Amino acid sequence: MTLAYLNGEFKPLAEASINVLDRGFTFGDGVYEVIPVFNRTIFRLEEHMRRLENSLQAIFMENPYSIENWVSIFEHLIDSVEHAEQSIYLQVTRGVSVRDHDISLAETPTIFVMSRPIEKKDLSAGIHAITHEDIRWQYCDIKAITLLPSVLLRHKAKQQGAKEAILIRDGFVTEGAASNVFICKNNEIFTPPKNKHVLPGITRDLLLEILDDKKVGCYESVISEQQLWEADELWVTSSTWEVVPVIQLDNKPVGSGEPGPLWHATNQIYQEFKSSYCH
Ligand SMILES: Cc1ncc(COP(=O)(O)O)c(C=O)c1O
Secondary structure, X not given: OOEEEEOOXXXXXXXXXXXXXXXXXXXXXXXXXXXXXXXXXXXXXXXXXXXXXXXXXXXXXXXXXXXXXXXXXXXXXXXXXXOOOEEEEEEEEOOEOOOXXXXXXXXXXXXXXXXXXXXXXXXXXXXXXXXXEOOOOOOOOOOEOOOHHHHHHHHHHHHOOOOEEEEEEOOEEEEEOOEEEEEEEOOEEEEOOOOOOXXXXXXXXXXXXXXXXXXXXXXXXXXXXXXXXXXXXXXXXXXXXXXXXXXXXXXXXXXXXXXXXXXXXXXXXXXXXXXXXXX
């Protein structure tokens, strides 16, 4: 039985239900986090909690819980799942109100958390991606539950036999539909700088940190569509996918058409960091 946390109570996921007037349901008025658990250890907890705080602040909400409250909820849910590798999903919406845009009408946030096993698909052979215009809104740095554009983009990728869509805004790469983007050129690694059009990915930031520690050249820099096409390697990152090589873009091989040497080296650095953090 999968357990969920909803507004102060733990209950079977199948029995967790909310009011249809919840603003998460009527307006997509809320934010979320996905936090990986490796070897039963919550990975990069502080970073995820900081991003949650920023997302809440950006939508004029207060964090309903202290970090200790959150952690005790997470631990209870993690303990209820057999698998050592899990992903915690948490969502905070503005709560129930009459269907009116005015946010002051909602009094009590709705807080939902669950933890599920990470279905580890081995993506180390590389994935295919498409390119697509970035059709999302202007506040992509907020981890908002309003994800229709990303759902449509992933669907378009799937229709073309691919797993991810690499997004282009005004001629420059922003990120993937649900991942951040890295390219390699002449033994250097680049990822777009953080701004309103990019989610500050926890995995992205971690890669920059650990590559810097190992003195591997990895830089925040704008990436034009042209540079994307000329890249020797292309990777996408996320908490549950980790670091994944993209070997075909719009049905054309990226570089050699196989996961490249910098991906192998970076993935090893990432996996070593993960093992030492979650031993
Ligand atoms: C739009 C978007 N960008 C980037 C990411 C990667 O972020 P993280 O590494 O924190 O999982 C995600 C994760 O779901 C995402 O939805």
